[in-house]
Amino acid sequence: PADSPTPYERYVLSESYEFRESTLRYDAATDEFYLNISTRRTNGDDEVSEDTGHSDQTVLGIDLGVNSLAVSSTGTFWQGDDYDHWCREFEKRRGEMQQRGTQAAHKALLRLGKREEAWRKQYIHTIANELVSEAVEHDCDVIAFEDLSDIRERLPHAKWHHVWAFRRLFEYVSYKAPEQGVSVEQ
Template identity: 45%
Template sequence: MSSDDYHHRTVITRLTGLSGEDERLLLETIDEWRDACNLVVDLAWGVCETKSDVQDLAYEQVRDETELGSQHAVLACHGAGDAISSCNERLQSGKKASKPQFTARSITYDKRSMTVFHDREQVSLTTLGDYARVRADLVLPNDSDGYQYQFLDDEEWEYTESTLHYRGGDWYLHLGFRKPNADNDESATTNGTVLGVDLGVNQIAVTSTARFFSAGALTHARHEFEKTRNGLQKTGTQSAHRTLENRAGRERRHARHVLHVVANGIVEEALEYDCDGIVFEDLEGIRTRLPEAEWHSQWAFRTLTEFVEYKAETEGIFVETVEPQNTSKRCADCGFTHDGNRAGNEFECQSCGKRNHADYNAAKNVAKRYLRRGPQSSRRRGVSQYALKSGPRTPS
Protein backbone atom coordinates (compact mmCIF):
# COMPACT_ATOMS: atom_id res chain seq x y z
CA MET A 1 0.00 0.00 0.00
CA SER A 2 1.34 3.42 -0.85
CA SER A 3 0.56 6.40 1.36
CA ASP A 4 -2.15 7.39 -1.14
CA ASP A 5 -4.11 4.32 -0.12
CA TYR A 6 -5.07 5.97 3.18
CA HIS A 7 -7.55 8.62 4.19
CA HIS A 8 -5.83 11.22 6.35
CA ARG A 9 -7.31 13.48 9.02
CA THR A 10 -5.80 15.83 11.57
CA VAL A 11 -7.15 16.35 15.08
CA ILE A 12 -5.95 19.49 16.85
CA THR A 13 -5.69 19.41 20.63
CA ARG A 14 -4.01 21.54 23.26
CA LEU A 15 -1.77 19.84 25.82
CA THR A 16 -1.89 20.47 29.56
CA GLY A 17 -0.42 18.93 32.68
CA LEU A 18 3.22 19.49 31.68
CA SER A 19 5.57 20.36 34.52
CA GLY A 20 8.15 23.12 34.13
CA GLU A 21 10.80 20.44 33.68
CA ASP A 22 8.71 18.69 30.99
CA GLU A 23 8.34 21.96 29.07
CA ARG A 24 12.06 22.60 29.32
CA LEU A 25 12.77 19.10 27.92
CA LEU A 26 10.33 19.59 25.04
CA LEU A 27 11.75 23.02 24.15
CA GLU A 28 15.28 21.58 24.19
CA THR A 29 14.11 18.78 21.91
CA ILE A 30 12.53 21.26 19.49
CA ASP A 31 15.74 23.33 19.35
CA GLU A 32 17.76 20.20 18.65
CA TRP A 33 15.22 19.14 16.01
CA ARG A 34 15.48 22.49 14.22
CA ASP A 35 19.28 22.26 14.21
CA ALA A 36 19.07 18.69 12.89
CA CYS A 37 16.68 19.59 10.06
CA ASN A 38 18.89 22.51 9.00
CA LEU A 39 21.96 20.28 9.20
CA VAL A 40 20.28 17.71 6.94
CA VAL A 41 19.26 20.42 4.45
CA ASP A 42 22.86 21.69 4.34
CA LEU A 43 24.13 18.18 3.61
CA ALA A 44 21.47 17.10 1.13
CA TRP A 45 20.52 20.28 -0.73
CA GLY A 46 21.57 19.88 -4.36
CA VAL A 47 22.84 16.35 -3.64
CA CYS A 48 19.93 13.98 -2.91
CA GLU A 49 16.94 12.99 -5.02
CA THR A 50 14.81 10.90 -2.64
CA LYS A 51 13.95 10.82 1.08
CA SER A 52 15.72 7.49 1.36
CA ASP A 53 18.90 9.01 -0.15
CA VAL A 54 18.70 11.84 2.36
CA GLN A 55 18.47 9.38 5.23
CA ASP A 56 21.45 7.35 4.00
CA LEU A 57 23.54 10.48 3.61
CA ALA A 58 22.67 12.38 6.78
CA TYR A 59 21.47 9.99 9.50
CA GLU A 60 24.88 9.21 11.02
CA GLN A 61 25.87 12.85 11.19
CA VAL A 62 22.57 13.80 12.86
CA ARG A 63 23.17 11.10 15.50
CA ASP A 64 26.73 12.29 16.04
CA GLU A 65 26.11 16.02 16.09
CA THR A 66 22.77 16.29 17.85
CA GLU A 67 21.23 14.64 20.88
CA LEU A 68 18.15 13.43 19.00
CA GLY A 69 17.19 9.79 19.51
CA SER A 70 17.07 7.39 16.58
CA GLN A 71 13.41 8.00 15.73
CA HIS A 72 13.74 11.75 15.59
CA ALA A 73 17.00 11.50 13.66
CA VAL A 74 15.15 9.58 10.95
CA LEU A 75 12.12 11.89 11.07
CA ALA A 76 14.43 14.91 10.71
CA CYS A 77 15.95 13.31 7.59
CA HIS A 78 12.46 12.74 6.20
CA GLY A 79 11.22 16.22 7.16
CA ALA A 80 14.21 17.88 5.53
CA GLY A 81 13.89 15.52 2.55
CA ASP A 82 10.24 16.56 2.07
CA ALA A 83 11.17 20.24 2.26
CA ILE A 84 13.89 19.71 -0.35
CA SER A 85 11.57 17.81 -2.71
CA SER A 86 8.86 20.46 -2.57
CA CYS A 87 11.49 23.13 -3.36
CA ASN A 88 12.69 21.03 -6.29
CA GLU A 89 9.12 20.66 -7.55
CA ARG A 90 8.67 24.43 -7.45
CA LEU A 91 11.93 24.96 -9.31
CA GLN A 92 10.98 22.37 -11.94
CA SER A 93 7.66 24.08 -12.58
CA GLY A 94 9.50 27.36 -13.16
CA LYS A 95 8.68 28.94 -9.79
CA LYS A 96 11.12 30.52 -7.37
CA ALA A 97 12.45 28.55 -4.42
CA SER A 98 15.45 28.89 -2.16
CA LYS A 99 17.12 26.41 0.15
CA PRO A 100 14.61 25.48 2.89
CA GLN A 101 15.23 26.71 6.41
CA PHE A 102 13.62 25.41 9.57
CA THR A 103 12.71 28.22 11.98
CA ALA A 104 9.31 27.33 13.51
CA ARG A 105 9.01 25.99 17.03
CA SER A 106 7.49 22.68 16.03
CA ILE A 107 8.57 19.06 15.79
CA THR A 108 7.28 15.91 14.11
CA TYR A 109 6.24 12.79 16.04
CA ASP A 110 5.14 9.38 14.81
CA LYS A 111 3.86 6.26 16.51
CA ARG A 112 7.37 5.19 17.47
CA SER A 113 8.17 8.45 19.22
CA MET A 114 4.69 9.12 20.63
CA THR A 115 2.05 7.00 22.36
CA VAL A 116 -1.60 8.00 22.59
CA PHE A 117 -3.46 6.61 25.60
CA HIS A 118 -7.02 6.78 24.34
CA ASP A 119 -8.77 5.80 27.57
CA ARG A 120 -6.85 8.27 29.73
CA GLU A 121 -6.84 11.00 27.05
CA GLN A 122 -3.11 11.36 27.46
CA VAL A 123 -0.10 11.31 25.20
CA SER A 124 3.53 10.48 25.90
CA LEU A 125 6.24 12.12 23.82
CA THR A 126 9.91 11.24 23.32
CA THR A 127 12.43 13.95 24.21
CA LEU A 128 16.20 13.87 23.74
CA GLY A 129 17.78 10.43 23.66
CA ASP A 130 15.74 7.35 22.92
CA TYR A 131 13.99 6.75 26.22
CA ALA A 132 13.20 10.01 27.99
CA ARG A 133 9.49 10.69 27.61
CA VAL A 134 7.08 13.24 29.01
CA ARG A 135 3.36 12.76 29.50
CA ALA A 136 0.65 15.33 28.85
CA ASP A 137 -3.14 15.50 28.98
CA LEU A 138 -5.04 16.06 25.77
CA VAL A 139 -7.54 18.90 26.06
CA LEU A 140 -10.70 17.49 24.54
CA PRO A 141 -14.26 18.85 24.57
CA ASN A 142 -16.37 17.87 27.58
CA ASP A 143 -19.16 16.27 25.58
CA SER A 144 -18.21 13.21 23.61
CA ASP A 145 -19.77 14.66 20.42
CA GLY A 146 -16.52 16.47 19.65
CA TYR A 147 -15.07 15.58 16.25
CA GLN A 148 -11.87 14.49 18.01
CA TYR A 149 -13.61 11.43 19.49
CA GLN A 150 -14.66 10.30 16.04
CA PHE A 151 -10.99 9.44 15.42
CA LEU A 152 -9.73 8.71 18.92
CA ASP A 153 -12.49 6.19 19.68
CA ASP A 154 -12.59 4.44 16.30
CA GLU A 155 -10.18 1.52 15.93
CA GLU A 156 -10.22 1.89 12.17
CA TRP A 157 -8.36 5.17 12.49
CA GLU A 158 -4.77 4.73 13.57
CA TYR A 159 -2.60 7.64 14.59
CA THR A 160 0.36 8.46 12.40
CA GLU A 161 2.76 11.39 11.83
CA SER A 162 1.80 14.32 14.06
CA THR A 163 3.25 17.74 14.85
CA LEU A 164 3.82 19.39 18.20
CA HIS A 165 3.72 23.21 18.14
CA TYR A 166 4.75 25.71 20.79
CA ARG A 167 2.91 29.01 20.33
CA GLY A 168 2.38 31.90 22.73
CA GLY A 169 3.36 29.77 25.72
CA ASP A 170 0.89 27.00 24.80
CA TRP A 171 1.42 23.52 23.42
CA TYR A 172 -0.69 22.22 20.53
CA LEU A 173 -0.60 18.74 19.10
CA HIS A 174 -1.81 18.23 15.54
CA LEU A 175 -2.58 14.53 15.78
CA GLY A 176 -2.47 12.81 12.40
CA PHE A 177 -4.85 9.88 11.83
CA ARG A 178 -5.15 7.54 8.90
CA LYS A 179 -7.37 4.68 7.81
CA PRO A 180 -7.00 2.39 4.82
CA ASN A 181 -8.97 3.47 1.79
CA ALA A 182 -11.92 1.05 1.43
CA ASP A 183 -11.70 0.92 -2.40
CA ASN A 184 -8.15 -0.29 -2.20
CA ASP A 185 -9.08 -2.85 0.40
CA GLU A 186 -11.40 -4.51 -2.06
CA SER A 187 -9.04 -4.41 -4.99
CA ALA A 188 -6.34 -6.11 -2.94
CA THR A 189 -8.53 -8.65 -1.15
CA THR A 190 -6.66 -11.88 -1.33
CA ASN A 191 -3.44 -11.91 -3.26
CA GLY A 192 -1.15 -9.78 -1.11
CA THR A 193 2.26 -11.18 -0.17
CA VAL A 194 4.46 -10.83 2.90
CA LEU A 195 8.14 -11.46 3.44
CA GLY A 196 8.98 -13.37 6.64
CA VAL A 197 12.22 -12.48 8.45
CA ASP A 198 13.98 -14.49 11.17
CA LEU A 199 16.49 -12.68 13.40
CA GLY A 200 19.40 -14.51 14.97
CA VAL A 201 22.88 -14.39 16.39
CA ASN A 202 24.92 -15.96 13.56
CA GLN A 203 22.77 -14.81 10.69
CA ILE A 204 21.42 -11.50 11.87
CA ALA A 205 18.52 -11.85 9.41
CA VAL A 206 17.24 -14.54 7.06
CA THR A 207 14.24 -13.99 4.78
CA SER A 208 11.56 -16.45 3.68
CA THR A 209 13.07 -16.00 0.19
CA ALA A 210 16.33 -17.48 1.50
CA ARG A 211 18.38 -14.31 1.59
CA PHE A 212 20.95 -14.59 4.39
CA PHE A 213 22.51 -11.60 6.17
CA SER A 214 25.50 -12.64 8.23
CA ALA A 215 26.14 -11.08 11.63
CA GLY A 216 29.88 -11.48 10.99
CA ALA A 217 30.67 -7.82 10.34
CA LEU A 218 28.94 -6.81 13.58
CA THR A 219 30.59 -9.50 15.66
CA HIS A 220 34.01 -8.65 14.27
CA ALA A 221 33.63 -4.95 15.11
CA ARG A 222 32.62 -5.80 18.66
CA HIS A 223 35.50 -8.19 19.27
CA GLU A 224 38.00 -5.61 18.04
CA PHE A 225 36.43 -3.05 20.38
CA GLU A 226 36.55 -5.44 23.34
CA LYS A 227 40.21 -6.21 22.73
CA THR A 228 41.05 -2.50 22.78
CA ARG A 229 38.91 -1.93 25.85
CA ASN A 230 40.58 -4.67 27.84
CA GLY A 231 43.99 -3.25 26.97
CA LEU A 232 42.99 0.30 27.86
CA GLN A 233 41.27 -0.60 31.11
CA LYS A 234 44.56 -1.98 32.39
CA THR A 235 46.23 1.40 31.88
CA GLY A 236 43.26 3.33 33.34
CA THR A 237 44.46 6.86 32.48
CA GLN A 238 42.37 9.83 31.31
CA SER A 239 43.66 9.56 27.79
CA ALA A 240 42.95 5.83 27.79
CA HIS A 241 39.39 6.68 28.79
CA ARG A 242 39.10 9.17 25.91
CA THR A 243 40.50 6.66 23.44
CA LEU A 244 37.96 4.15 24.69
CA GLU A 245 35.09 6.59 24.13
CA ASN A 246 36.28 7.31 20.60
CA ARG A 247 36.48 3.61 19.88
CA ALA A 248 33.01 3.05 21.29
CA GLY A 249 31.63 5.84 19.08
CA ARG A 250 33.36 4.40 16.04
CA GLU A 251 32.06 0.92 16.78
CA ARG A 252 28.52 2.22 17.19
CA ARG A 253 28.71 4.10 13.86
CA HIS A 254 30.11 1.04 12.14
CA ALA A 255 27.42 -1.22 13.61
CA ARG A 256 24.68 1.21 12.56
CA HIS A 257 26.17 1.33 9.07
CA VAL A 258 26.14 -2.48 8.82
CA LEU A 259 22.52 -2.53 10.05
CA HIS A 260 21.54 0.10 7.45
CA VAL A 261 22.97 -2.11 4.72
CA VAL A 262 21.07 -5.15 6.06
CA ALA A 263 17.84 -3.11 6.37
CA ASN A 264 18.22 -1.90 2.77
CA GLY A 265 18.75 -5.50 1.67
CA ILE A 266 15.59 -6.71 3.42
CA VAL A 267 13.49 -3.93 1.87
CA GLU A 268 15.05 -4.61 -1.58
CA GLU A 269 14.11 -8.25 -1.20
CA ALA A 270 10.52 -7.29 -0.35
CA LEU A 271 10.38 -5.04 -3.42
CA GLU A 272 11.88 -7.68 -5.68
CA TYR A 273 9.22 -10.19 -4.62
CA ASP A 274 6.49 -7.56 -4.84
CA CYS A 275 5.63 -7.90 -1.14
CA ASP A 276 3.03 -5.73 0.56
CA GLY A 277 4.55 -6.26 3.97
CA ILE A 278 7.50 -7.50 6.01
CA VAL A 279 6.95 -9.62 9.13
CA PHE A 280 9.36 -10.00 12.06
CA GLU A 281 9.13 -11.82 15.34
CA ASP A 282 8.40 -9.40 18.15
CA LEU A 283 11.44 -8.42 20.18
CA GLU A 284 9.99 -9.67 23.45
CA GLY A 285 9.73 -13.11 21.84
CA ILE A 286 13.32 -13.00 20.63
CA ARG A 287 14.49 -12.23 24.16
CA THR A 288 12.69 -15.36 25.36
CA ARG A 289 13.90 -17.52 22.50
CA LEU A 290 17.51 -16.34 22.60
CA PRO A 291 18.27 -15.72 26.26
CA GLU A 292 21.95 -16.19 25.42
CA ALA A 293 21.92 -13.21 23.05
CA GLU A 294 23.88 -10.42 24.64
CA TRP A 295 22.64 -6.90 25.16
CA HIS A 296 24.58 -5.96 22.03
CA SER A 297 22.51 -8.34 19.91
CA GLN A 298 19.25 -7.13 21.43
CA TRP A 299 20.27 -3.59 20.54
CA ALA A 300 21.10 -4.73 17.02
CA PHE A 301 17.70 -6.43 16.57
CA ARG A 302 15.85 -3.36 17.79
CA THR A 303 17.88 -0.99 15.63
CA LEU A 304 17.55 -3.22 12.57
CA THR A 305 13.76 -3.48 12.83
CA GLU A 306 13.53 0.31 13.28
CA PHE A 307 15.63 0.90 10.17
CA VAL A 308 13.49 -1.55 8.19
CA GLU A 309 10.30 0.14 9.42
CA TYR A 310 11.46 3.53 8.22
CA LYS A 311 12.76 2.33 4.88
CA ALA A 312 9.69 0.20 4.25
CA GLU A 313 7.40 3.11 5.05
CA THR A 314 8.93 5.26 2.30
CA GLU A 315 8.29 2.36 -0.12
CA GLY A 316 4.68 1.92 1.05
CA ILE A 317 5.41 -1.50 2.58
CA PHE A 318 3.94 -2.29 6.01
CA VAL A 319 5.93 -3.92 8.81
CA GLU A 320 4.32 -6.10 11.47
CA THR A 321 5.49 -8.45 14.19
CA VAL A 322 4.24 -11.82 15.41
CA GLU A 323 4.94 -13.83 18.54
CA PRO A 324 7.63 -16.33 17.58
CA GLN A 325 5.93 -19.32 19.21
CA ASN A 326 7.86 -22.42 18.08
CA THR A 327 9.04 -20.77 14.86
CA SER A 328 12.39 -22.49 15.28
CA LYS A 329 11.06 -25.95 16.23
CA ARG A 330 8.21 -26.20 13.76
CA CYS A 331 8.60 -27.69 10.28
CA ALA A 332 7.52 -25.06 7.75
CA ASP A 333 6.52 -27.79 5.31
CA CYS A 334 4.38 -30.16 7.38
CA GLY A 335 3.84 -28.23 10.63
CA PHE A 336 5.32 -30.95 12.88
CA THR A 337 6.73 -29.30 16.01
CA HIS A 338 9.46 -31.05 17.97
CA ASP A 339 12.53 -30.05 19.98
CA GLY A 340 14.56 -32.63 18.10
CA ASN A 341 13.89 -31.00 14.72
CA ARG A 342 16.66 -28.50 15.21
CA ALA A 343 20.37 -29.08 15.79
CA GLY A 344 22.35 -25.83 15.60
CA ASN A 345 21.93 -24.39 12.11
CA GLU A 346 20.47 -27.63 10.78
CA PHE A 347 16.79 -28.31 10.64
CA GLU A 348 15.65 -31.84 9.94
CA CYS A 349 11.97 -32.62 10.41
CA GLN A 350 11.51 -35.77 12.55
CA SER A 351 8.20 -36.39 10.80
CA CYS A 352 8.50 -35.63 7.06
CA GLY A 353 12.29 -35.67 6.86
CA LYS A 354 12.62 -32.23 5.20
CA ARG A 355 16.05 -30.70 5.77
CA ASN A 356 16.92 -27.04 5.58
CA HIS A 357 18.85 -24.21 7.14
CA ALA A 358 17.20 -23.69 10.54
CA ASP A 359 16.90 -19.90 10.22
CA TYR A 360 15.38 -20.16 6.74
CA ASN A 361 12.81 -22.63 8.08
CA ALA A 362 12.10 -20.15 10.92
CA ALA A 363 11.68 -17.23 8.48
CA LYS A 364 9.01 -19.15 6.61
CA ASN A 365 7.27 -19.92 9.91
CA VAL A 366 7.28 -16.22 10.86
CA ALA A 367 5.44 -15.42 7.60
CA LYS A 368 3.04 -18.34 8.05
CA ARG A 369 2.25 -17.28 11.58
CA TYR A 370 1.27 -13.85 10.33
CA LEU A 371 -1.01 -15.38 7.67
CA ARG A 372 -2.77 -17.50 10.30
CA ARG A 373 -3.44 -14.54 12.54
CA GLY A 374 -6.78 -13.72 11.01
CA PRO A 375 -9.08 -10.85 10.20
CA GLN A 376 -7.71 -7.99 12.25
CA SER A 377 -4.34 -8.14 10.53
CA SER A 378 -3.60 -10.33 7.54
CA ARG A 379 -7.11 -10.46 6.10
CA ARG A 380 -7.73 -6.76 6.57
CA ARG A 381 -4.47 -6.16 4.73
CA GLY A 382 -5.56 -8.54 1.98
CA VAL A 383 -2.55 -10.79 2.44
CA SER A 384 -2.86 -14.50 1.73
CA GLN A 385 0.61 -15.76 0.86
CA TYR A 386 4.27 -15.27 1.62
CA ALA A 387 7.29 -14.89 -0.64
CA LEU A 388 9.55 -17.95 -0.78
CA LYS A 389 12.00 -19.94 -2.85
CA SER A 390 11.49 -23.66 -3.06
CA GLY A 391 14.06 -26.27 -2.10
CA PRO A 392 16.81 -26.27 0.49
CA ARG A 393 18.85 -23.11 0.86
CA THR A 394 22.07 -22.25 2.62
CA PRO A 395 23.95 -18.99 3.21
CA SER A 396 26.07 -18.10 0.18
Protein backbone atom coordinates in the same frame (compact mmCIF):
# COMPACT_ATOMS: atom_id res chain seq x y z
CA PRO B 1 -9.24 -38.66 16.88
CA ALA B 2 -11.89 -41.08 15.64
CA ASP B 3 -14.69 -38.49 15.68
CA SER B 4 -12.96 -35.97 13.35
CA PRO B 5 -10.57 -36.13 10.40
CA THR B 6 -6.89 -35.71 11.17
CA PRO B 7 -5.02 -32.77 9.61
CA TYR B 8 -3.37 -35.26 7.24
CA GLU B 9 -6.79 -36.51 6.09
CA ARG B 10 -8.26 -33.00 5.97
CA TYR B 11 -5.49 -31.33 3.96
CA VAL B 12 -3.15 -33.84 2.29
CA LEU B 13 -5.63 -36.54 1.23
CA SER B 14 -8.40 -34.09 0.41
CA GLU B 15 -9.05 -33.10 -3.20
CA SER B 16 -9.83 -29.58 -1.94
CA TYR B 17 -6.17 -28.98 -1.19
CA GLU B 18 -3.11 -29.16 -3.42
CA PHE B 19 0.12 -30.51 -1.90
CA ARG B 20 2.91 -27.89 -2.24
CA GLU B 21 6.03 -28.93 -0.30
CA SER B 22 7.26 -30.54 2.88
CA THR B 23 10.21 -30.24 5.22
CA LEU B 24 11.47 -32.63 7.85
CA ARG B 25 12.72 -30.96 11.03
CA TYR B 26 14.58 -32.50 13.96
CA ASP B 27 14.22 -30.93 17.40
CA ALA B 28 17.32 -31.88 19.40
CA ALA B 29 15.82 -30.55 22.66
CA THR B 30 12.95 -33.06 22.58
CA ASP B 31 14.66 -35.66 20.33
CA GLU B 32 11.64 -35.62 18.01
CA PHE B 33 11.12 -35.26 14.27
CA TYR B 34 8.43 -33.03 12.75
CA LEU B 35 7.14 -33.17 9.19
CA ASN B 36 5.82 -29.79 8.06
CA ILE B 37 3.54 -30.02 5.03
CA SER B 38 2.41 -27.05 2.98
CA THR B 39 -0.87 -27.18 1.02
CA ARG B 40 -2.95 -24.71 -0.98
CA ARG B 41 -6.74 -24.69 -1.19
CA THR B 42 -8.18 -25.31 -4.65
CA ASN B 43 -11.73 -25.01 -5.94
CA GLY B 44 -11.80 -28.57 -7.27
CA ASP B 45 -10.74 -27.69 -10.81
CA ASP B 46 -7.05 -27.51 -9.77
CA GLU B 47 -7.32 -23.73 -9.65
CA VAL B 48 -6.57 -21.75 -6.54
CA SER B 49 -9.75 -20.51 -4.93
CA GLU B 50 -10.29 -16.88 -4.12
CA ASP B 51 -9.51 -15.86 -0.56
CA THR B 52 -12.53 -14.33 1.06
CA GLY B 53 -12.26 -11.40 3.43
CA HIS B 54 -8.56 -10.59 3.02
CA SER B 55 -6.79 -8.75 0.27
CA ASP B 56 -4.01 -10.67 -1.46
CA GLN B 57 -0.66 -9.72 -0.01
CA THR B 58 2.80 -11.02 -0.60
CA VAL B 59 4.72 -11.26 2.65
CA LEU B 60 8.49 -11.29 3.12
CA GLY B 61 9.15 -13.13 6.38
CA ILE B 62 12.28 -12.24 8.34
CA ASP B 63 13.81 -14.58 10.90
CA LEU B 64 16.35 -12.93 13.20
CA GLY B 65 19.29 -14.75 14.70
CA VAL B 66 22.94 -14.62 15.65
CA ASN B 67 24.83 -16.77 13.17
CA SER B 68 22.63 -15.42 10.42
CA LEU B 69 21.59 -11.93 11.50
CA ALA B 70 18.54 -12.09 9.26
CA VAL B 71 17.09 -14.73 6.96
CA SER B 72 14.31 -13.86 4.55
CA SER B 73 11.58 -16.18 3.37
CA THR B 74 13.05 -15.86 -0.13
CA GLY B 75 16.13 -17.74 1.11
CA THR B 76 18.50 -14.78 1.40
CA PHE B 77 20.87 -14.88 4.37
CA TRP B 78 22.61 -11.95 6.02
CA GLN B 79 25.48 -13.63 7.86
CA GLY B 80 26.70 -12.45 11.26
CA ASP B 81 30.37 -13.36 10.84
CA ASP B 82 31.58 -9.86 9.98
CA TYR B 83 29.39 -8.27 12.65
CA ASP B 84 30.62 -10.71 15.32
CA HIS B 85 34.25 -10.19 14.27
CA TRP B 86 34.05 -6.42 14.65
CA CYS B 87 32.12 -6.63 17.93
CA ARG B 88 34.93 -8.79 19.33
CA GLU B 89 37.56 -6.38 17.97
CA PHE B 90 35.91 -3.37 19.61
CA GLU B 91 35.54 -5.31 22.86
CA LYS B 92 39.23 -6.28 22.76
CA ARG B 93 40.29 -2.68 22.12
CA ARG B 94 38.09 -1.42 24.96
CA GLY B 95 39.66 -3.93 27.33
CA GLU B 96 43.19 -2.89 26.36
CA MET B 97 42.41 0.79 26.91
CA GLN B 98 40.67 0.17 30.23
CA GLN B 99 43.72 -1.70 31.53
CA ARG B 100 45.97 1.29 30.85
CA GLY B 101 43.97 3.50 33.17
CA THR B 102 45.44 6.77 31.89
CA GLN B 103 43.53 9.92 31.03
CA ALA B 104 44.61 9.60 27.38
CA ALA B 105 43.31 6.02 27.34
CA HIS B 106 40.02 7.24 28.81
CA LYS B 107 39.63 9.85 26.06
CA ALA B 108 40.56 7.27 23.42
CA LEU B 109 37.96 4.94 24.96
CA LEU B 110 35.26 7.60 24.55
CA ARG B 111 36.26 8.14 20.90
CA LEU B 112 36.24 4.38 20.33
CA GLY B 113 32.74 4.15 21.82
CA LYS B 114 31.47 6.79 19.40
CA ARG B 115 33.16 5.06 16.47
CA GLU B 116 31.70 1.69 17.50
CA GLU B 117 28.20 3.13 17.83
CA ALA B 118 28.46 4.80 14.42
CA TRP B 119 29.75 1.54 12.90
CA ARG B 120 26.87 -0.48 14.42
CA LYS B 121 24.27 2.01 13.15
CA GLN B 122 25.76 1.98 9.65
CA TYR B 123 25.92 -1.82 9.60
CA ILE B 124 22.28 -2.15 10.65
CA HIS B 125 21.21 0.57 8.18
CA THR B 126 22.89 -1.41 5.40
CA ILE B 127 21.03 -4.60 6.34
CA ALA B 128 17.76 -2.64 6.65
CA ASN B 129 18.25 -1.20 3.15
CA GLU B 130 18.94 -4.68 1.76
CA LEU B 131 15.82 -6.11 3.46
CA VAL B 132 13.64 -3.38 1.95
CA SER B 133 15.28 -3.94 -1.46
CA GLU B 134 14.58 -7.67 -1.14
CA ALA B 135 10.91 -6.93 -0.46
CA VAL B 136 10.66 -4.55 -3.42
CA GLU B 137 12.51 -6.98 -5.71
CA HIS B 138 10.02 -9.74 -4.90
CA ASP B 139 6.95 -7.44 -5.06
CA CYS B 140 6.15 -7.93 -1.37
CA ASP B 141 3.47 -5.82 0.29
CA VAL B 142 4.48 -6.66 3.86
CA ILE B 143 7.70 -7.42 5.71
CA ALA B 144 6.92 -9.61 8.74
CA PHE B 145 9.60 -9.82 11.42
CA GLU B 146 9.93 -12.63 13.93
CA ASP B 147 8.43 -11.50 17.24
CA LEU B 148 11.24 -11.35 19.78
CA SER B 149 9.19 -9.95 22.65
CA ASP B 150 10.59 -11.01 26.02
CA ILE B 151 13.66 -12.63 24.41
CA ARG B 152 15.84 -11.48 27.32
CA GLU B 153 13.52 -13.22 29.79
CA ARG B 154 13.29 -16.40 27.71
CA LEU B 155 17.08 -16.62 27.27
CA PRO B 156 18.51 -14.90 30.37
CA HIS B 157 22.03 -16.33 30.04
CA ALA B 158 22.52 -15.65 26.34
CA LYS B 159 25.12 -12.90 25.94
CA TRP B 160 24.49 -12.31 22.23
CA HIS B 161 21.08 -10.69 22.55
CA HIS B 162 22.60 -7.81 24.50
CA VAL B 163 24.97 -7.00 21.63
CA TRP B 164 22.80 -7.44 18.54
CA ALA B 165 20.18 -4.73 18.01
CA PHE B 166 17.09 -6.62 16.81
CA ARG B 167 14.78 -3.75 17.76
CA ARG B 168 16.96 -1.20 15.97
CA LEU B 169 16.86 -3.25 12.75
CA PHE B 170 13.07 -3.47 13.00
CA GLU B 171 12.82 0.30 13.59
CA TYR B 172 15.09 1.12 10.63
CA VAL B 173 13.11 -1.13 8.30
CA SER B 174 9.86 0.31 9.70
CA TYR B 175 10.70 3.82 8.57
CA LYS B 176 12.45 2.85 5.30
CA ALA B 177 9.88 0.37 3.95
CA PRO B 178 6.81 2.69 3.75
CA GLU B 179 8.82 4.94 1.41
CA GLN B 180 8.77 1.97 -1.00
CA GLY B 181 5.10 1.15 -0.40
CA VAL B 182 5.82 -1.82 1.89
CA SER B 183 4.33 -2.15 5.37
CA VAL B 184 6.19 -3.74 8.30
CA GLU B 185 4.78 -5.97 11.03
CA GLN B 186 6.13 -8.04 13.87
